[in-house]
Amino acid sequence: MARIGFVGLGNMGLPMAQNLIKAGHQVEGVDVSRASVEKLTAAGGVAVATHKIAAARGDVVITMLPSGKEVREVYLGAGGIVENANPGTLLIDCSTIDVETARAVAAAAEARGLLMLDAPVSGGVTGAAAATLTFMVGGSTQAFTRALSILGHMGKTIVHAGGPGNGQAAKICNNMILGISMIAVSEAFVLAEQLGLDHQKLFDISSKSSGQCWALTAYCPVPGPVPASPANRDFAPGFTAAMMLKDLKLSQDAAGSTGANTALGAEAARIYSRYVESGEAGRDFSGIIRFIRG
Numbered sequence: 001m002a003r004i005g006f007v008g009l010g011n012m013g014l015p016m017a018q019n020l021i022k023a024g025h026q027v028e029g030v031d032v033s034r035a036s037v038e039k040l041t042a043a044g045g046v047a048v049a050t051h052k053i054a055a056a057r058g059d060v061v062i063t064m065l066p067s068g069k070e071v072r073e074v075y076l077g078a079g080g081i082v083e084n085a086n087p088g089t090l091l092i093d094c095s096t097i098d099v100e101t102a103r104a105v106a107a108a109a110e111a112r113g114l115l116m117l118d119a120p121v122s123g124g125v126t127g128a129a130a131a132t133l134t135f136m137v138g139g140s141t142q143a144f145t146r147a148l149s150i151l152g153h154m155g156k157t158i159v160h161a162g163g164p165g166n167g168q169a170a171k172i173c174n175n176m177i178l179g180i181s182m183i184a185v186s187e188a189f190v191l192a193e194q195l196g197l198d199h200q201k202l203f204d205i206s207s208k209s210s211g212q213c214w215a216l217t218a219y220c221p222v223p224g225p226v227p228a229s230p231a232n233r234d235f236a237p238g239f240t241a242a243m244m245l246k247d248l249k250l251s252q253d254a255a256g257s258t259g260a261n262t263a264l265g266a267e268a269a270r271i272y273s274r275y276v277e278s279g280e281a282g283r284d285f286s287g288i289i290r291f292i293r294g
């Protein structure tokens, strides 16, 4: 059993922390929201007042925070995790953030003799609850090897993507594919409607043809062909349009700083930005089809 500090008990962090408790670990939770911490204690966790205390007490510290800004603050700010963790502590940031912040935090942690991983996830709140998340992990082999058993209580697929920041790089590249492909699939269904081609017919053909992709076969943006997809429940999320926009912006910031040509990624970010501005930030990202339909 490890003593695990868990900072950020939101939609993702809370079920992830609950799975660590179920696996027999002592989980010491921190969140700026008291209600979130209470949910953790109700599940058998321990409430801790600050991330400073969690860092000083933990064998392992996991963070699941909204963005790079909070991650920088919690790790590197006054009373931060890096300054207060004991040498040898394993730090795992599971938030989706920019590669630059992930690498800066990892360098500061390493300089203090800490083991640091960036380990963003795919699989959403359902995957977090079912402990079936995919972890994309950046950091040293030593840190990765030590983290495997802990991550295994929260996820099913755990991939070492390379050195510090490479987990975040994998996450933003993957979600750029997803944003672009969801728009492509949506445009195809809208065109099919105009051409008098039935949704189910297009699905049956494209899901067995070269247009096949996850946005079509697992998350189809029209009701019917994939009963579990958000299109069947008025695009209740799921994965919100605001989160997709956040990840597309991260991909575009990275493309800007590296000089990579991501013309479709840029266009996808523009389309999602307009969708979010239309008041649909909290709608599932596959609802983009309604925006495309006009």
Ligand code: NAD
Binding pocket: 007, 008, 009, 010, 011, 012, 013, 030, 031, 032, 033, 036, 051, 064, 065, 066, 067, 070, 073, 074, 094, 095, 096, 097, 121, 122, 123, 124, 125, 238, 239, 240, 243
């Ligand atoms: P969320 O907003 O529900 O949770 C974030 C939590 O962090 C909140 O409870 C908030 O109170 C807490 N927090 C913020 N600042 C804090 C601080 N300084 N100290 C302590 N706690 C603090 O967000 P979420 O949906 O759980 O997502 C978390 C991360 O996971 C994000 O980076 C997101 O992009 C990523 N992600 C989310 C999903 C999803 O489907 N929700 C899927 C994959 C990845």
